[in-house]
Amino acid sequence: MADQAAKTEAPGETRRDFLYLATATVGAAGVAAALWPFIDSMNPAADIRALSSTEVDLAPVAVGQRITVKWQGKPIFIDHRPEDEIKRARDDDNADLRDPQKDADRVKKAEWLVMVGICTHLGCIPGGQKPTDPRGDWGGWFCPCHGSVYDTSGRIRKGPAPRNLAIPPYEFTADKMIKIG
Amino acid sequence: MPAPAAVPPPENAVVRWIEERLPIFGFVKHHLRDYPTPRNLNYLWNFGSIAGVMLVVMIVTGVLLAMQYTANVNMAFDSVERIMRDVNYGWLLRYLHMNGGSFFFIAVYIHLFRGLYYGSYKAPREILWWLGLIILLLMMATAFMGYVLPWGQMSYWAATVITNLFSAIPWVGDSIVTWLWGGFSVDNPTLNRFYALHYLLPFVIFAVVFVHLWALHTVKSNNPLGVEPKGKQDTIPFHPYYTAKDFFGFGMFFIVYLGVVFFAPNLFSEPDNYIQANPMVTPPHIVPEWYFLPYYAILRSIPDKLLGVIAMFGSILVLFVLPWLDRSPIKSGRFRPIFKQLFWLFVVDCVVLGWVGKNSPDAILRISDTVGVPFLVIGRIATAYYFGHLLVLLPLIAAIEKPKPLPDSISAASGGKG
Numbered sequence: 059m060a061d062q063a064a065k066t067e068a069p070g071e072t073r074r075d076f077l078y079l080a081t082a083t084v085g086a087a088g089v090a091a092a093l094w095p096f097i098d099s100m101n102p103a104a105d106i107r108a109l110s111s112t113e114v115d116l117a118p119v120a121v122g123q124r125i126t127v128k129w130q131g132k133p134i135f136i137d138h139r140p141e142d143e144i145k146r147a148r149d150d151d152n153a154d155l156r157d158p159q160k161d162a163d164r165v166k167k168a169e170w171l172v173m174v175g176i177c178t179h180l181g182c183i184p185g186g187q188k189p190t191d192p193r194g195d196w197g198g199w200f201c202p203c204h205g206s207v208y209d210t211s212g213r214i215r216k217g218p219a220p221r222n223l224a225i226p227p228y229e230f231t232a233d234k235m236i237k238i239g
Numbered sequence: 240m241p242a243p244a245a246v247p248p249p250e251n252a253v254v255r256w257i258e259e260r261l262p263i264f265g266f267v268k269h270h271l272r273d274y275p276t277p278r279n280l281n282y283l284w285n286f287g288s289i290a291g292v293m294l295v296v297m298i299v300t301g302v303l304l305a306m307q308y309t310a311n312v313n314m315a316f317d318s319v320e321r322i323m324r325d326v327n328y329g330w331l332l333r334y335l336h337m338n339g340g341s342f343f344f345i346a347v348y349i350h351l352f353r354g355l356y357y358g359s360y361k362a363p364r365e366i367l368w369w370l371g372l373i374i375l376l377l378m379m380a381t382a383f384m385g386y387v388l389p390w391g392q393m394s395y396w397a398a399t400v401i402t403n404l405f406s407a408i409p410w411v412g413d414s415i416v417t418w419l420w421g422g423f424s425v426d427n428p429t430l431n432r433f434y435a436l437h438y439l440l441p442f443v444i445f446a447v448v449f450v451h452l453w454a455l456h457t458v459k460s461n462n463p464l465g466v467e468p469k470g471k472q473d474t475i476p477f478h479p480y481y482t483a484k485d486f487f488g489f490g491m492f493f494i495v496y497l498g499v500v501f502f503a504p505n506l507f508s509e510p511d512n513y514i515q516a517n518p519m520v521t522p523p524h525i526v527p528e529w530y531f532l533p534y535y536a537i538l539r540s541i542p543d544k545l546l547g548v549i550a551m552f553g554s555i556l557v558l559f560v561l562p563w564l565d566r567s568p569i570k571s572g573r574f575r576p577i578f579k580q581l582f583w584l585f586v587v588d589c590v591v592l593g594w595v596g597k598n599s600p601d602a603i604l605r606i607s608d609t610v611g612v613p614f615l616v617i618g619r620i621a622t623a624y625y626f627g628h629l630l631v632l633l634p635l636i637a638a639i640e641k642p643k644p645l646p647d648s649i650s651a652a653s654g655g656k657g
Contacts, residue, residue, distance in 0.1 A: 097418075100432065106422045126519060131424040133519050179544055181403035182396065183521040202523045203400060204539050205600035205615075217600075220544045 111239030113231070116170065124187045126175060129238045133183055134226060135175035135199075136236075139210065144168050146197060147211035157222045161211040164225055172236065173212045174226050177201040179219035184208060199223070270456055275474035276481050277462035279649050283357075284460070285488030286350040291448060292489055293343040298441050300336040301385075308388065310434035312427045315390035316515040334504040340382050341507045342496045344530035347375060355561075356582055358570030359461040365562045367454040372558055374447050379531070381440040384433040386528060391512030396525045398425045398433070404538075407548040424518060464652055465570025466645055473649040524599055532596030533589050537625065539600055540618035550622065557629050564629060567637035574643040577636050585628045591621045 112129040114136065119125055124137045137143070147161040165171055177184050179201065185191035186199035186208075194200035194207035196215050201207075206217030213222040228238040249255045249264060258264050307326050309318040322329035351371070354360055360368035387398045402419050406412040421428030459468070468474050475481075499506055507529055511522045527535050534551050541547035557564075572579045595618040603611040646652035 100421055101418050102420075102422050103428070106426075106428070109423075128519065131422065131426055131518060179403070180400040181406075182400065182525070183519065185521075185523070202521060202599070203396075203525050218539070218542055218544050218547055 109239060111237055113235065113237050115235055117234040121169070126187050127238075129226060133175040134238060135171070135173045135187060135212070135223070137171040137173075137210075139169050139171055143197065143210040147209060147213075150196075150209060150211075150213075156214050157220070159211075159213060159222055161213075164211050164213075164222070166228070166230060170236075171210075171212060172226065172228055172238070174224040175199075176224070177203065177206055177219055178214065178221040178223065179204055179206050179217070184223075270452075270477075271482075272476060272478040274456060274477040275468070275471075276460055276477050277468055277649055278473060278475045278480075279462050279464060279653060280460065280481070280484075281463050282488065283349065283353040283463075285485060285492075286346045286353065288485045289488055289492050290343060290346040290350055293339060293346055294441065294444060294448065297336060297339050297343060298445070300332050300339060301438070301441065303332050304336055305438060308434075310388065310431050312390060312430055312516070315388060315430060319389045331500075334500045338496065338500050338504060338507060340385065341528070341530065342492070342499075343378065344382070346492070347378065348530070351375070352586060354461075355585075356572045356579075357461055357463060358465050358565070358567075358572070360558075360562050361565070361570050362562065363458045364454075364461060367451065367458060368562065369559060370447060370451040370454055372555065374444055374451060376555065377440055377444045377447065381437060381444065382528065382530070384437040384440075387430065387433045388437060389512060390430065390516045392514045392516055392520075392522050393509045393512035393525065395425060395516030395518065396521055397527060398429060400525070402429070404548050404551070407545040409545070426518075461570060462649060463571060463573065464646060464649055465574070466647075466649060466652075469648045526597055529593065529597075532594075533592035533625075534596075536592040536596035536618045537622045539596070540615065540622040550626075554625060557626070561629065561633075565633040565637055567640065567642070569642045569645065574645055575636070575640055576643065577640045578633075581628065581632055581636065584624075588621050588624045588628065591617065592625065595621060 109130050112127060112134070114127050114134075116136070116138070119136065119138045121138050122140045122143075124135060126133045126135055128134070139147075144161070151160045151162075162168070164173075175183055175187070180203060182201050182203035184199035184201040184206070186193040192200045192202075194216070196207060196209035198210045198212060198215075199208040201217065201219065204218050206219035207215050208219075208223055209215050211222075214220070226238050228236050231237050249258055254264055304322065307318065307322045307329060309315060319333070322333050324330075326332075354368065354371070383397065383401055387394045402416055402425065405419060406416045408415060417423065419429070420426065421432060462468075509526065511525075514522075526532065534554055537554050538547045538551040541550050567575065567578070569575055572582055595614050598614045600615065602614045604614060604617065605611045
């Protein structure tokens, strides 16, 4: 065994070198594994992960009215869209969109648009929920921070944002009642 | 630090006893008294030590503020107002700290542009230059996190926008942002960790400043001529000549700094930050602090999110390779006729970027009733010049420029015997 080792090993490359390398590798893996709890401690804690869902009664929301509700600390935009807003969104289904999506794929019922009201650029809340807010050239939402413009389907049309406003998981629990989350 | 040159043993027995065990007196004598400094430094060389003093002011006022501040989303805003109204001299501590941030940046930016003009980044000072840039990056992180602590509207939205910059990273971006937040939006865990880091980073800066000075004392100070000292006739001891001059500089700088603290304490701040953070409403016009405006303009001038973020960080990272972009062997701008003019154009460009950053993204500069230039266009031109200057013009000038003749030595230039 010792003879064989002496024969096969090139000069300067010994069994000891291998042992050093193996020890260092195991040590490095151990340090990396020990580091994970430190890094993961900064991720959302159990109380924050235990997210409640939010129920919203849509009955009081008039046609053309946009309301904001809070879910997971984030604003949710609910737009009771009038016919012309829906038509405007659907007419643009085949327009040159940055993040192509059909309006019908973004809603469960055409008159109710439910979205996370956070600009996909850098997280500002776009204006447009109040009738007095600037809504941009497509009549949807306009983000004041860096000038992203969204249409009446919440799709990105202009400005630096890369994606359409996100659709949260939600379902209709009754005709005029939704549960978000 | 390099071992101080051998000094004769101190006469005092106690001093000698200490010196034999820890050569601290020799160290101080070597670095603060005898340090051979070029005899021709002008007042622009004051700003390094001024920045150092501002760091100390920030740490002292910061530690005292930390004794009164509460890092909790429900209490942070009120605890700052309590500091302003109820804590003895709390208003003074807070205004010193708040404006101290701005004046720290003023000192550091003058220090940086002085280095740009006089070629202080060139061999053998490349590592000294890098350490300075690392300090700048650490300062930016510290200032940003400090700005979040009062939990006003600008604090909250600054935190949201800046942390969201990391969502531009492909694939893992969103996970990184969640990790930075410790939640699904900027909230209490975010405030707590920012407070912890805001307290930690100044001490990291302090350590890097020490290494910066170590590098400085190894390669020695540059000077307005950019000609290295050739002997004793070109230098003077740091003390008393530059200690006296530095203290005069502190006095002048503090007149302006304290003038703002006492007479215009909210000069640099946004009124919206006196409104408590509201995660449901973004203020119609959010802007960062003035010292971030040029980077903000660069970010906004690029229509693609990832490229915008890369350009913004790149605007500082590109400075790390400056010693290899500007290959001219002449250090000082004084002897470089083309470089000198473009340097001032670059300064103006940075100011223009700041001005664009201050304006709303869709604002238009009205030249007359009918003619207007969108700020976005101005921002794009200024961004193009920023990178064009550093990446294209500097290498080009170095190749074509015919420099003016250099003096033989520092003392020869001032009429002495070289």
